[in-house]
Amino acid sequence: MTKTQPGEARSTPLPWAETPFPGAVAPSPIPTPLLPPGLLVPFPPALEAEGPVHRATAVGSSVLLPGLDNVAYSNSMHWEFLNGTGPHTILQHDGGAHAPAIHAPYAGRAVFHPSNGSLLLEDVQESDSGTYRVTVNTGDRKSLEIQLEVLQPVSHPQLQTSPLLARASGQVVCEVAEGRVDTITWKKDGQPLPPDRVSQLSSGRSVLYLRPAKKSDCGSYSCNASNRISWQETSVKVAIEGLSRRLKHTLRIALVAVVFAVISAWGLIIPVCQSEKLRIRGELWRWLSSYTCGLVCIACILDGTVGILWMWEEGPSVAVLLLEITLSYLIVVTFLVATTVIFQPTDFNHLKSKKAQRTMGYAAPGAVVTVVLSSTFLIKNIYHRHAAEGCTEFMDVVILVVSTAVVSALPLLAIGLCYHTTQGWHKDHDVPWMDKVRSFEMSQPGNKDTIPS
Structure with missing residues (x-):
């Protein structure tokens, strides 16, 4: 149970009550408000x-x-x-204007x-x-x-709330530390609450139950504790969380999966957009292909985890089960491609089946599309669940998305930097070689008199 700071506290003394004990006849004096001590x-x-x-x-x-x-x-x-032990004399006045002695x-x-x-x-x-x-x-x-x-005048009530989550039971506790409390009343947004939602466990402790908590329970709750001479009121803002801890983890994993899929898509697009002459080859191609397929494989694993967590929270779904089967297949294929490229790249040259070649070639792009669409769909559903059932602010995911994108893009940037460095080195060595060829051609007998125009 977490303690909540009161949003507002007010204190107002009450007039003294005029109710006699049962069986007694009381006069009807004019009420007089409580004055400060002394x-x-x-x-x-x-x-x-x-x-x-x-x-x-x-x-x-x-x-x-x-x-x-x-x-x-x-x-x-x-x-x-x-009192209970008998009468105790305070004073005895026998008449006259002189004040008598007062006893201890x-x-x-x-x-x-x-x-x-x-x-x-x-x-x-x-x-x-x-x-x-x-x-x-x-x-x-x-x-x-x-x-x-x-x-003793009642002290300010202390309000405590348990974690308030949509679809789960919650409670708000009002406790008064000092002073005898006769009554404790509750209000929500200034309106009295029905007694069936409140349980007074003792004279100084009352509990407001939210069973189950829902979005309409959001608002300002005030607890008013009073006795015959004073009253104190404390208010607190109550906000209902729309997402459970499991759904928050599901949202984070889905966002990471989408980022991984998008970054790996860049790794697939860059070689395709290059010309045949400038295309990445050799060792850099091996590292780029293995990293891209490996990142796609990790994105598929995360997306599969998202589907499992979603069904754990919402129950089994045929669509999610079909997605899990598809992702399992894509995980196996992308993993095989990544490991083959990095350890045995020559095996691709021995693939004679066009179906196998097509499967290897289209596995990574298909996995990227599957992860992006499915994760985006689940993220949208999680957001709608939060908006429909909670009144707190949505999770701040900017830092998570940016940091994941930066970390996952660093290997691609490193490969690109190595590629441009290598290309520049080749250009620097190609110019002297061309000069040597031209000098050799000019030194031939048939080209001595040739003067370029």
């Missing part, structure tokens, strides 16, 4: 409530817990914190307001989550319970 989060004044009121806030913020309405200075008030662990970070009975908690932490109860003695005891939930 700032006050006021709660609206509470009326007499029949059950606990649920509140949520962020770690590090200050929270004002309201007292009961119609509280006088002379009323006795008692604030306490309730709230000393130094809690402020009591006798005028309205509210309690300010500063720099709250997750350990402060629980039920706070204020009790007022106004002749008959009245109390209010506030269930406070202190949450």
Whole structure:
């Protein structure tokens, strides 16, 4: 699984939720947005409530817990914190304007307001989550319970994608490292995705499945993680590969086969285009013929490999099977021609059968045409497969084609250079020889008085 950098991330705090615990009756206060840590989060004044009121806030913020309405200075008030081990007194106010002593662990970070009975908690932490109860003695005891939930804001989700290939299963994973996550939602190009495509494996991890991946799955995906106080969103661009690794190798091999066939075609054409007097002969002809036929043989082998890989990917095909049989025949013939020319060139003079001579003569040109046509057809099909099923850029094959052409053409260039060097040497030695012949003719008695006009 490879990690993908988020294309976009946004963070927006949510208002605190007003939903009471099941069975509780909650008032309807005005929502107040979450403030940065260290700032006050006021709660609206509470009326007499029949059950606990649920509140949520962020770690590090200050929270004002309201007292009961119609509280006088002379009323006795008692604030306490309730958890699993029992009630823990925060303060006991017996009446009057003087603030009472605040018990540990709230000393130094809690402020009591006798005028309205509210309690300010500063720099709250997750350990402060629980039920706070204020009790007022106004002749008959009245109390209010506030269930406070202190949450860590969710961190930016991290999006990870597996290799996404057309016709194969893939997935995009959204993970949140910090903060309790209540919900994770997905969107594609701004539109919500159906729940049946998403699986939430844990509170902080959700997986989007692409089964199977197809071109329509390309686009921008966003993962939104939220809890009662905040939300974070991260986006990533998803691109589907239209070609498998096997098809990419098939494309590369087909391109090399075409280049080899084209270069060998030049090796076949050059001697034909030369005049009889300037035609390459002797040792250079042997090397040129053997290299050309050998290159054609290699091109046929590569083209046969391309057909096998294509059938492995797409299934058996009658046309490709016939092509494989033809290429097998051409491989054998071109190999025999190449080895015979280089090791036993005189054997060609002993061929009496015109059919054998014709087969030897036309094997290489026929193989060139076969390789070029079949490989070009498969390259075209691979390109259409990529365009129809993927949304990534097509493979950059310029470097491969150029480097293959240069390497395969170097032997031909070397043979051509040797040919021109040899021809120049012969011309340099032909001029003195002609001068000697002319001098000999002029020295004869019948040519002494002959003066060229």
